[in-house]
Amino acid sequence: MTAGTAAELGERARRVRLEVVRAVARAKASHVGSALSCVDLLVELYFGWLRVDPARPEEPERDRFIMSKAHAGIALYATLAERGFLARDRLADFYVDGGTLAGHADATGVPGMDYSAGSLGHGLAVATGMALHARRTGRRWRVAALLSDGECDEGSTWEAALLAGHLGLDALVAIVDANGQQGMGHTRDIVDLEPLPEKWRAFGWAVREIDGHDHDAIARTLGSIPFEKGRPNAIVARTVKGKGVSFMEDDVLWHYRAPAGDELARALAELGA
């Protein structure tokens, strides 16, 4: 574990955001807003809570991470590069002709990744199976799954939530990157998910609601897992889509658009390039 102070991890998050914006611009990729919203969560996971080691990515007793909101794949790849799992020059492989880093996170050939995804509503069930196997075999490793709020529309997310609650898997944590936006606009206008923490609670989970960009809060909350013995853990992380680049924040346009020219220059400048 490397951890570091909130300020140090905040600085790492800034660097990851820079790589995200550069890679998305280079490849003219989509989902930059979705990626920027979860960078602080990913950095706190990979530099704090997750017991993983870039020198031994296949270590059987490592904690597992499931990137269910895999459309933000570049945020994960860039975090893995910052953490030392992935050579930084591999990021040039993202989203381009002949590349090996798919827009939706593909674990094939990526050290530090445990699962390939891309279609929403899949990850929590897989994480549930992993956590169940750990408990059955007396292992100490834990499983974290990062979900988008939009994928809480999927019935399969709630099938898994129901089962994990029933099984009381307290080594499982579902983190919802609740940026309040989905494909066509604000979640509150499309299918209102609120009150989201209460929904997880009703499914038998212990729930915390935090500011998903506050490194102190993220670290403190992850550090207090299990929140309650015998209950799976849900963190509803309130975030801002496009966080860190003022003109991308809370604008669904950046679910699709890649910054170019002046936009790119402004974005990089705001991120301190």
Next chain:
Amino acid sequence: MRPTFARTVVELAERDERICGVIGDVGFGVLETFASRFPDRWLNVGVAEANLAGVSAGLALAGARPFMYSIANFPTLRCLEQIRNDICYNRAPVVIVGVGGGLAYGSLGATHHATEDLAVMRVLPGLTVIAPADPIETELLTRAAFALEAPVYLRLGRSGDPAVHAARPDLRIGRAVSLRDGSDVTLIATGAITRTALDAAELLAPLGISARVVSMHTLKPLDVDAIREAIDRTGALATLEEHSLVGGLGSAVAEAIADHGLRPRSFLRLGLPDAFAHVIGSREHLLARAGLSAPGVARAVAEMRGAVPASA
């Protein structure tokens, strides 16, 4: 096949503690032995097939070796994308077990007729597709499916499926097995209806048609050499399946013929029409209506051969 599968998976689980059973609230009267013998390796996810497949993938990726079990349409069609992405794309070694393949649950209606599962499973990259013909094939191929350490779809019949093998065969995934010699036509069958191919061959003999019968228990990877051998030996081919004529065994054999430049003298595909059954009934009743009883199959093959039709 169901009781044989249940017994075999218990035997396997006794020797390998990674094996676990995952069901979608189906298996009453069949799987209780596994559940009581291995309560820590048993999970009923409830009526939730997407979760059935996703959780099984997670168990497998974490090191377990799950057999996930339900009535054939439910662990295939209902959770198709979980199979495609979570199991196949992630190379999770899960054995997907579908019981009641074909028309085994005939009277329950078309929702329970598993007549497209083979086509849909066959198209998925990295998935081995197996349909045993009888209890002994079920036992041997269940063992082989587990040993493969890769995603498998195992399509079973129900219970009381008659034997097609007189002796214990040497069965390997991807290698078809000959059940009866003949010189005029080869009947290639898959799954529980393979017994019907043998019975039809008996009916063809008095008509002067010597029919060879092959069990193509593995649909994917398909045994192209066995098709080539059948053409070499008998010239004529007929496929028989308890499945839609779209995309199953007959389609797979037709693809192999086209792709490998094979030249059967004649080629007949027997299976179910591309339609939902709104008339229900027992498996035997529905198969006979579709012309897939032994006399129906014999008649179709005799007509292909230009011989006198067999009387039904």
